[in-house]
Amino acid sequence: MGVTIKDVAKKAKVSIATVSHVIHKTRYVSKEVTERVNKAIEELNYYPNLLVGSLRKKKTFTIGLIIPNISNETFGKLSENIQRILFEKNYNLIICNTANSVSIENAAIKTLLTKKVDGVIAIPTTTEPTKFLEIKNMEIPIVFIDRIISGFEVDSVLINNYKGTYDAISYLIKDLKHRHIGYIDRPIDHSHNIEQKRGYIEALKDNGITINEDFIVRAERFDYSAGVNAVKLLLKRNPELTAIFGYYDIIAMGAIRGAIEMGYKIPNDISIIGYDGMPFTSVSNPSLTTVKIPITKLANNVCNLLLKRLEKNKEKNVTIKLNPNLLIRESVTIARDAS
Amino acid sequence: MGVTIKDVAKKAKVSIATVSHVIHKTRYVSKEVTERVNKAIEELNYYPNLLVGSLRKKKTFTIGLIIPNISNETFGKLSENIQRILFEKNYNLIICNTANSVSIENAAIKTLLTKKVDGVIAIPTTTEPTKFLEIKNMEIPIVFIDRIISGFEVDSVLINNYKGTYDAISYLIKDLKHRHIGYIDRPIDHSHNIEQKRGYIEALKDNGITINEDFIVRAERFDYSAGVNAVKLLLKRNPELTAIFGYYDIIAMGAIRGAIEMGYKIPNDISIIGYDGMPFTSVSNPSLTTVKIPITKLANNVCNLLLKRLEKNKEKNVTIKLNPNLLIRESVTIARDAS
DNA sequence: ATGAAAGCGCTAACAG
């Protein structure tokens, strides 16, 4: 492992304890000795082995991040912010992409435990707490982002997806007179999309519109082409639709494409709303009206929560709820059947 | 640090050596004992501390990834692929975003060295090898992606940015009859954009077009709005331009927006070509003609190179060069002044 | 077929 503290001690003609103390400024060392040690460190290109230190200090300064996929713009931005904030506090991030696979997620947790991370930040895929329970039982702090696992208490920073969707749908109904609104749901249920759907249902109800199950369809996957297919299915089945909500920007972008392929004009024939507020949705044409998740705020809250918890692990779990907000852009307009 | 090998040994009534051997199958242990040990591991929820193991084995199974920013779609995809491939080989990734800052990059290298990573993968920002030289001197394998630091020999997987740009510009000239082609360059020079520019220059030369320095401008930053500004500057100064090449997709997207804001129609008035092949450029409108970097192939090559090097570190440096390819989409068409 | 014990590089308690 190259140069060790011993080599430095020998070169500086001091004990290894002194070297350690010079590095961490953990007790007074005379100026001359300090200089000698620093010189030796410099000359030998010594980098203290933090992993060994962690052996005694019970702290690795490593945090695990479990996330579906960082190549998603939203998750990428989020990871980047988290990494930056934690790096400033001397923590490093081991990022594990789960690709929405429970088995990969479990494997990731296992590795993180063997790497003895000080804490875990997760956007969990699973809806069973099993593996996360193990983390918790080991008293390793966990922070969940935008997901709940029912019956599992953790610190979490949530997005008010109910309100986000409710507001978007209400806007379509009240401001733009839509009454036939299609809905593209997530392939598999998790807490966030269930909340979204509740927002859709409640907004319809509150405006006296009966729910039509035919207007709701699940995307087959998490990607663009799934959006294309979903919208086609929806529009063929329900030609009366004047607006469509996609639970996720990429799906909504696919929906725009699918609708265009079917000969519809966006937004004149069909209004489309997305969810997440990914940057690229603003540069597309038409730009996408979408519900924006406050990423920076999210990252800040997550890190704060975790850092606090790393200091005192004993207090009650905290849940923070952040409001998304509707970004009105070009992909929506007044309903074509508005009277 | 919770449950240790000792606890397992005690519970299974064997020595810690035996526990270790059961875990790693590193010597024969009788069936009964093996079962007892595994049962104890299970019941105690024991996760071996890999960091300690690395103390003796001189191997941490951790790789450092230094990258400008993973929230960039290209880098995000790249990171994700690298993470997945290495994870399958039991390696973890510590990702450090440098935000194109040399000082952050240096700080990142320092941390990676204290975390005793087995290897480093980097898209370097600096053009001075100083810190990377330290890594190399410690005989830690490094792989560079798409960047060269002159006078610094490392394994690298490069993109043939010269050819990528040359082909794109040649296409504009030969197929689409453009003769007045603007060029938006990177804010600061690095190897890849220098190669790109050389491709631009040579393509013009080879087609008998004289280089006009006024047609070349540098983006002020790496972002969308810098593209907007750059194109405006370019078009005001040179109304004769019929096409513009942006060294980076986001800049090119900004250029489209800027040109539209000035009243140009894309592609009829101005053709615009980007570089990178980010996914979102295909769903925008008009979709962007761009030079696509082969991300998956890139990730595979990088990981292969690194994994090989982790086995035998003594051989000569390897450089792999991958060809990008032109994706022809909607943002280019025949020059408006074509005769 | 299994155990005892040295030692990896470092921190921190103790000693002087």
Add this chain to the structure above:
DNA sequence: CTGTTAGCGCTTTCAT
């Protein structure tokens, strides 16, 4: 003000 040393959790050599 500085040095000596035990020990963190584990792997591996040596011993039986």
